[in-house]
Amino acid sequence: MPAPCKPSVFLLSPLLFLCVTAAHSSPPARVVIPAGAFTQGSEAEPDAPVRTVKLAVYSIAQHEVTVDEFTRFVDEGGYRRTELWSEDGRAWLAQHPGGAGADLRAAGRAGDHPVVSVTWFEADAWCRWAGGRLPTEAEWERAACGTDGRRFPWGDDDSVAAQWYAGGKFGDVSAVSTVAASQQKSSLQTPDGLKHMSGNVWEWTADRYHRRDWGGTGNTDPISSANTPWRVLRGGSYMNLPSYCSCRHREPARPDRVALTTGFRCVWEGP
């Protein structure tokens, strides 16, 4: 938990932004994304093509689901309430009654850090428990980079992402604590004020992964239900190079993946 802010510490004013009041007991802060069109995809393979997509209004969590938030779901019997789980999720749950990565969700970090080691099934159930659902790829991408086609939430400068992904040499990074959402610089936020859409932890989306058959049919509120074993991860993680953290990068992953770099956030329909 962040230390309480005290006015007497003005000498440390450069650090004051760290002390923004974080009300961890209240529901996750949400940001409303107005209805409208945006440009999705990349001109370059393998995240091509570019296309215009229309989305209805929705709201999205300002930050990734935290360890504390996920723990409440566990404490309130989330793993026993089968109505919260998808059909595939129930089959998975039968094999893993308490979750697969139960002792790895915090990965040694504080409760206001993003939960990790959660499968797509658990993320999907958590969002239903919170009254929402996992974002579609289109919703995630629109929320991450707005409507002007930029590569990263802050623009096109990937050296900013390079600072962000954890530092260290390519392939020689060490595991570092991720930074709490309340501590992220505003310059790294999205145009809509979302935090950690790029970097920090990968985020599960609702779509199936297929290189070409993505976004499903139609250009309005699209979702892919391609017949593949993979869901889509977005946003990269603290262990990835900048390009993995761009708004366009689509990463396939089995829904039962348990990874120390993978978490999620939810969306809610309507304003």
Add this chain to the structure above:
Amino acid sequence: MRRWPTACAAMALVACTGGQDPPEDAPLPTASTSSESSPRGAPARAKAKGRSAGKAKGKAKGRSNGQGKRKPSTQTPPPTIHRDNGLVYVTGSWVELGPRRVAPLVEVAPPPPADGGAAPSAAIGHHGEGGSARGEQGPSERRGRVPGRPRAGEAEKWTFRGGQDLSVMDVWVDAFWIDETEVSRSQYARFIEASGYRPPHVAEGWAAAGWNWDGSTPPDGTQDHPVVLVSWYDATEYCAWAGKRLPTEAEWQLAALGPWGHGRDYPWGNTYAADKLNHGRMETPNFDDSDGYRTTSPVGAFPSGESIYGARDMFGNAWEFTSDHRVDDWSHVSLTPAATTAHPTGVRQVHAAGPGLYVAVRGGSYFFDLRPNPGGERHRFLTEIRRKTSGFRCAKDDERTP
């Protein structure tokens, strides 16, 4: 056989009796039997004792898995290489997993002059092992020495970057099949086309320079090269699509370096040979084309470097993912019952299932040179990262086992 009498005497660990283990085990069903006694039987056991009394003290728990006394007293490699549909057969065997001892330096062939600047006089300690200790060697030991290589009898660092202190563990590996070569780009392209999976592509400048695929099309003229720019997850998906799986680390080592009692330093033997693998250099920029290839080479292009089971490019060309997470302590591995019935009390196989950030990769690549430290063919890669040196091959169970 090749080095134990020397090393054993030098280390004065135990008396080298040259005896063999009691014939307490039945011959393996898949291994051809022989009356030849195990050339390294007694010393191998002594080796573990010597190690546990030294640096690895207290870490030799891997041996307490109850397998130590169940090793067969005789074991020979298959008399002929068995190839079938791109796979080679690996006989169920015991394998020594862990750091290997350094062979006496006199056995080390000097690097050929064709290797450019990688001459022995270039004292580069690129494994971070420092060069000062080598200065203490006597003149006779200097003869033929290779920079960066530990002194004879020392335990090698069983890792690319050094610093690891694993004990040796003898583990059982059931018979299995492994790809004769690394998975090629044309094979991987069929997977990409058929499945819709993400192709090898990294949106970074270094990858755009001749490594990125255009959709399901690899860079021109490299169809028969090993696929690289794949993550551990990608490799896992390909093998699953192909009806196979990644090899465990123990399987990989068995396929590459042979079974207990016949272990080699290199897939082809115990002496380094620069013309038997696609290697790199010890000095930056670490590329080397004296073997004919600056980066990757067509899979299987070095048939003279194949292992005793016929697997090619086990060393060099591309690093190869294993299904094991990288552990630095054997207490982190899980033991599962083996399928073989050759051992009435049952033996177990090891697997480091994870999850973790790193997985074990083996074999080295066209980048760097393993000559100073053959044990440097073990490294760790992040599971998610696509590198221009990261490739793989697949394995599959032997359905006839036991």
